[in-house]
Structures are given as C-alpha cells and as structure tokens.
Amino acid sequence: MKRFIDLRSDTVTTPTERMRRSMYSAIVGDDVLGEDPTTQELEAKAADLFRKEAGLFLASGTMANQVAILTLCNSGDQVIVHRQSHINNLECAGLATICGVQPRVIDVSGGCWDLSILEKEIYQSGIQTAPTTLLCLEQTHDLNRGIAIPRSHIQEICRFAKNNGLKVFIDGARIFNASIALHETVATLAEDADLTAFCLSKGLACPVGSILVGGSQEVAIARRMRQRLGGGWRQAGILAAAGLVALDEMVERLAEDHQKALLLAEGLLKLGFGINVKQTQTNIIHIDLGIYETNAQTFCKKLAEQSILAKPIGNKEVRMITHKDIKFEDINNVLEEISKLCMSKKIL
C-alpha cells in the first residue's frame, strides 16, 4: 500500500506495538457495574496526574465535552464559548440539543481572552434573562492553530469566572501539547477548572478515548450523564489498557511533534506562505495561501497527488498537524514537494 504523509490531523495516529499487546492481555470486567480494573486504573492514574479527585473514561472528546456541560450547568443556562472552539463548531449543535443551553460566543484572538468583553456576556437570572453559569476554555486553543494558553492567563480568566459565579470547564483535547510547550504540568494548567477533558486518541496515539477529571462529586454526576447518553460501557479495559501505555510513554514524545511543526512552519514561511511562526507553538500549523492564486481545495488536491494530505479549513487556509507517524524526513519531503509545486507554478 502506498504510504501517505498524512498531516490532516493527529487523530490518524495508529496505536503502538506496546498498546496492542497490553490491550490483548488487559484484565477486564463490566465497567457499568464498576468492575473493570483496567478502566479504574486509568481513571485513577489520570486523576493523579491532574491532581484531581476522580476521572471518567469516555468514548470521545465530543462526548466528554457534552457530559461536562451537562454536569456543570442546567438546561436553560447560558454558556460562554469562543468562536473557533470545537464545542461551538464541531459537535452537531450538542450544546443546543443535548445540553439545552444557550451559547454566548466570544471572539478570542490568539488565545487571549478580553475580560472587559467577557464581562458583558454575563447575565443574571431574571424574568427575561437566563443566567450565565459556565465558561469553556480550550487547551490548546483553536483546533486550527494549537495555541498554548499560559498558566497566568488561565488563572486570570478563572479568577474572573469565580468572581462572577461561573464554573470553568477546560476542553483540553490537546492539553498535553500545551503542557510540553509551556513547560508546565497538566495539573497546574487545570488547577482552577471544575472539570477538564483530554483526548487519548490524538497525539497520544490511542485508538479510542478521552478522559474527564475533576472533583469526585462532579465526576459522579458526569458518570450518570455519560450513562444517559448511552456511553456506559462494559469491558472498556481493552481500550483503557492503551490509555495507560499512552500516559506512560507518549507524553514526552509530543515535544518532537512540536519540533516537526516548527520546521515545517519555517520552511513554508520561506516559500512565501502566510505563517504565524510565533503562534506555531505546538503541533498545528495554520497556513494562509496568501500570495498564491490557488485556493485551499486545489492546493490540497495537488498535494494529495504527491501523497501528502492536508486539511483545507477555509477558502485560502490550510491546516497541517504533525504527529508520531510523521517522521522528520517527511517534513523535508513535504517542503520539497511544495517548493516544486510553487516553482512549476502548478498551484499558481
């Protein structure tokens, strides 16, 4: 089979040999009955890592987000989300349909929240108004840019939230990438949040899964919400086994993905593409085709003909994500192929 250099997402990563082996030999039981030791071990390990009381293993990041919102607010509340967030764009309007809450959407450029704008979005419960009760952060911020929000800014936002009676949820799908980029532990990055979610199935290379961590009371409610959504599962230890391997040996490796992304970003900048190198902090590269007269669809199609896959995210914008199945030499090949396309004017 022909090998593609697949830069569309870090979700395409395949499980490692050790993951497959530990899945095969995992000790399992019925997790809905609280009898799956491997799932329990994973939940406890994640909670420990985040210095929280409890963890909950779920099928996906989307489910973790919906469960967290169901746990932290009531139907009829208002919830603050940022415009580019996964919750706001890519969850089939779950916020409206499953959670029954009203989103208050805020523009947050470069991961920097403007508290004076935020202040205007806070409503009290009144005869005509629904209360704002929850603020959702994303780490890394913006799935098309991967910006690591510094700890000091998270603290500032959380202090503001608490002062205004809001709970805080961090959709930390890529919080481990942020932790590596910022040289902070995930525990400090998630310190002030009521619940935090992270994905095992992206850069950490598991086949399936996300984990929610937080206080034991919140996680107990979340467990019931997961059940309500049909997300209670039985011998989940088969999947949790891969998660245990991921937390042991896939976290530090993320630093390499960031190095590969930076190499790619710098190379593309030299070729004249619009790249914000300063914002290329983790494994995501946001490319503006700018001076080239091509559009994102055509550009990605031309790349695909050279066995390179990237994701069009707008008329002139393309996203590339590095991950464990992309090698350093692949980055050179990608730059070479794009450079050839530019020179032969095939994409002009």
Ligand SMILES: *Cc1c(COP(=O)(O)O)cnc(C)c1O
């Ligand atoms: C990928 C992602 C999710 C959803 O995870 P799935 O497992 O694909 O459902 C949620 N939030 C962010 C920021 C993501 O990048």
